[in-house]
Amino acid sequence: MITTVYLVRHAEPNFYNHNDMDRELTLKGLQDCQLLLNYFSKQNIHVIYSSPYRRAIETIKSTAEF
DSSP states (O other), rough: OOOOOOOOOOBBBOOOOOOGGOOOOOHHHHHHHHHHHHHHHTTTTOOOOOOOSHHHHHHHHHHHHO
């Protein structure tokens, strides 16, 4: 059995929000999440892990819900 691990950095965050834990994604970052969804919808993903930071969760949320 082969295990493939994908490491994904969060999409573009809004640096105007100085609250590091609650920093949301920019519009471009949200659009880039669609690219992740398109790519990972063709992969056989069994588990997704994310940091608790808002930008990380927003990055992978649509893929995780797919």
